[in-house]
Amino acid sequence: MTYYIGDVIKDEKLLIARTPEEFEKTGVTVKTRTGVEEIDPNKGKVRLNNGSNLPYDTLVLATGSNVFLPDIPGIHEEGVFKLKDLRDGIDIKTYIKEKQCGSDKCRKAIILGAGFIAMEMCEALRNLGLETSVVYRGELPIRRWDAEFSKLLLGKLTENNVEFITHRMPVAIEKKGKKPGLCLITNDGEMDADIIIFALGVKSNTALAEQIGLKIGNTGAVMVDYSQRTSREEIYAVGDCCGVYHRIKQQWVHMPLGDIANKQGRVAGANIGGHAMTFPGIVGAQSFKVFDLEVAKTGIDEWEAEQFGFHPVSTIIWGTPSARSMSKGKKLGLKMVANKSTGKLLGAQAVGEGGAVTKINTLSACLWSGMNLDEIGYIDLAYSPSFGGAWDPIQIAAQMLRKML
């Protein structure tokens, strides 16, 4: 397996240097398309796949995560893709574009999985004019969101002519007829497609870390402390490959999201540079967009709450993204979960044609400082008829939950 150092092709606007040449000017050497074969922690050096060795005093592991791909026949056929990094995205786009002309036109896509990456792919593929089907082993998209919200999302897929096929697992992929014809064989029948994309989730890439005996956490990710140090003090880990402290679960978790990786990188950098800094952890805020639907959540849901020893109560309310008279029939659903024992907020989910992220960001700030329902029910928000009612859905939901304690 090959590991690349310094994936600087990313569309990261905050970086001053974006190319190896630009980095070089800042005194940073970036070796693209260079793999790490082995780390020798005792000698403090890294052996590269070009045969040379790179010495280090401090090492940062940012090995990311690997896509989960099922070990089925045909998984490596042409036209079968994973979706993890920029390269995958370019490959998929190129493949579709190349096949777009001629008799072997790329017309039909199958996405395996129904998480947020799968959902975002639906929009991208429909925009490219492909027939799109989602094949999922479960019943409803986006597991861990309330079923009521998942149904809303399912409706949005249907509205945009995305087929959602439930209770199916991939068994094999076969080349069929002339290119780019593929056939997905499932536990319940066969389906033709011109492109098949796997979006079944990721697992932290810990191979190098394990090779040198770094401690791995219960979540399967590299164990770090609040300063991003691993179990060896001269080796740091950041991003998808390592764990992160969840302030609500009060436990280390694996949450491979871009904003968390960015923060961890900066914390590690500060510490390495001699400025002591700790990463204060996360509350689990996340969001994505499917067509014109905003989907966001923060904290934990009822199921997780029970796993972590809380006594959850929850409520869902339906409002509008802006004032009712200006919302043009658009809906916004907000679910809030609180702990019956303490009256504190545990988490929230929101889905709507606008307005979901703003609710979840506000509630993330509430979660961050452990606010209780009494406070959230009367929190001061920037009211204006243009943007909502005098009572925000956040306040209404908190007051409703308060009565359930």
Add this chain to the structure above:
Amino acid sequence: MTYYIGDVIKDEKLLIARTPEEFEKTGVTVKTRTGVEEIDPNKGKVRLNNGSNLPYDTLVLATGSNVFLPDIPGIHEEGVFKLKDLRDGIDIKTYIKEKQCGSDKCRKAIILGAGFIAMEMCEALRNLGLETSVVYRGELPIRRWDAEFSKLLLGKLTENNVEFITHRMPVAIEKKGKKPGLCLITNDGEMDADIIIFALGVKSNTALAEQIGLKIGNTGAVMVDYSQRTSREEIYAVGDCCGVYHRIKQQWVHMPLGDIANKQGRVAGANIGGHAMTFPGIVGAQSFKVFDLEVAKTGIDEWEAEQFGFHPVSTIIWGTPSARSMSKGKKLGLKMVANKSTGKLLGAQAVGEGGAVTKINTLSACLWSGMNLDEIGYIDLAYSPSFGGAWDPIQIAAQMLRKML
């Protein structure tokens, strides 16, 4: 002067009863178009303007605020309006509609004042097709917002053909020629108009409260405690007529906004009904919309911070309402003010074609619990490329401010 009890004509969706008849069914008697002449707190009764008396055990004052109108000749001419309640809005609309046909067409409007009510009127009047001018004694609209943001707002007015005339004060209004012609005489020349609207701010209506000797706060509003009780324990006050505790200023202020009034009403009701409840105060969150520009703020600005003994530092950053690649050139400005001595956030302002309210609501939650810049700089928000960068403007501004401590 006349005071009306129970203004139930409001478009308040949370009320079960909206008409006197509907209220009657819930056991509440609502007397519309009935004024209170006098309160006799010793006998516990209210004398109405229809000659009858209404006894009470507990009294709630919700006398609201009065519009400030300058005492100039012609202020009561036909075509001169204030904008305070629903009635004013209906009157203005009716006047414009009636004059819309025929030779005395209503073509030209002047708005006096440049606060948020004045700004919102600009949009409404332009939508009705009127030539609109704002006449203001100052230099830039929306005093207390950063000049950079006020300039952006001024640009938005200009873009929508609203004339903004500075350094002018009204001296008199004269009837001119045939209806509805009016002439506004200012300290610096005359201006013709068909309709003149005063939006120079409000003052709490404390006449009844003063009549019975209730304590009035330094802000000129009725003094209440956290349970909304006035200086007489059987009399409560809520809404625009009374003060509210500002958590950042750590002082009682007068902030006549609809959401605050709603909360105070509910707190008073709970206490009267025997459920002890306190109003936790405000952080000063507010917002309004001018054409497609969102304008919002929370907490206090530098000038206020200095008045209240803080040592403010501030920064403005410019971002986009969503991810840069999806923002179509739209801009979002965020200003944050913090206290140099403690590192705590003191306030924030945001202006943009979208995205301002969401930033300010999140920061209001941060302010509510007294978060410092270190925490805000690394707070967990629901990142997705569809909605913004991996580093939210909130985090970037907090980190920049942190360096200024």
